[in-house]
Amino acid sequence: MDLTEFFADWVYGQGYPFYTVTAQNLSSGEARITISQGQSHASVDFFEMPVPVRLHGLDGQLLDVVLEHTQNNQIFDVPVAFEVVHVQFDPERQILSTGNTAQLGVPTSDLLAGISLYPNPAAETLQLSVPDGISISKIEIHNALGQRQFSGIETRQIEVSGLPQGVYFLTIYTDDSRKTLKFVKS
Numbered sequence: 123m124d125l126t127e128f129f130a131d132w133v134y135g136q137g138y139p140f141y142t143v144t145a146q147n148l149s150s151g152e153a154r155i156t157i158s159q160g161q162s163h164a165s166v167d168f169f170e171m172p173v174p175v176r177l178h179g180l181d182g183q184l185l186d187v188v189l190e191h192t193q194n195n196q197i198f199d200v201p202v203a204f205e206v207v208h209v210q211f212d213p214e215r216q217i218l219s220t221g222n223t224a225q226l227g228v229p230t231s232d233l234l235a236g237i238s239l240y241p242n243p244a245a246e247t248l249q250l251s252v253p254d255g256i257s258i259s260k261i262e263i264h265n266a267l268g269q270r271q272f273s274g275i276e277t278r279q280i281e282v283s284g285l286p287q288g289v290y291f292l293t294i295y296t297d298d299s300r301k302t303l304k305f306v307k308s
Contacts, residue, residue: 127170132218137163139219143175145209146227148199153177153206155198156227157191162220168194175224176213179204186213234301237294243306248280248292260295282307 142158157173173191178184183204189196211224236253252258261280263272266289272280280292285307293302 131166131169135163135166137161137166139169139217140221141173141211141217141219141224142222143173143209143211143224144227145175145177145206145224147206151201151203153200153202155187155189155200155209156195157189157198158195159191171217174212174214174216176210177202177206178208178210180207234294234296234299237301237303239292239303239305243308244282245308246281246283248282248305250278250280250292250294252278252294256296258294258296262293262295264291264293266290 138161140160140162142160144156146154148154155175157175159168161167161169170192172188174186174188176184176186177200181204185200185202185204187198187200189198189200206226209224209226211222212219234256236251237256238251240249240251242248250261259275261272261274261277262270263280263282263285264270265285271285271290274280282290287307290305290307291302292305293300
């Protein structure tokens with residue numbers, strides 16, 4: 123077994139890792155686990171190692187998984203036979219680390235369901251209501267023919283007074299998802 127990486131991290135380097143683990147239910151029978159790592163000392167770039175995570179279900183179900191963590195912000199899709207209600211990092215305390223957090227996340231698609239536009243119909247401006255936790259990268263407005271009428275960065279108030287009357291589609295883009303809402307310009 124090649125122990126070069128182990129010695130570089132734990133013997134010749136200094137400090138220790140700290141982790142942020144987020145789990146979210148994707149669909150029936152699957153959960154997504156994201157593992158992020160920071161280091162307490164700059165002499166070590168990254169601690170590559172197996173990371174134990176325990177998933178808890180509502181009726182007391184448990185699933186222990188060991189994930190080969192080889193890069194920061196690594197994503198693992200794990201088959202699971204129950205809805206995850208709690209996540210636990212390193213339940214047996216096998217990793218030398220401190221300041222770790224483990225949390226159950228909400229999928230972006232669920233957060234996008236909370237986005238709304240008002241007033242609708244609108245004459246002058248549209249107000250965009252966006253739940254906390256959503257980072258919008260771009261907003262576009264297309265007319266009923268699919269022609270782009272507006273493209274811009276995140277804004278909570280969108281000027282529509284220059285658009286002709288009609289039906290429009292506002293698309294909100296995040297890093298990994300998008301949502302389209304219909305509105306009427308009066």
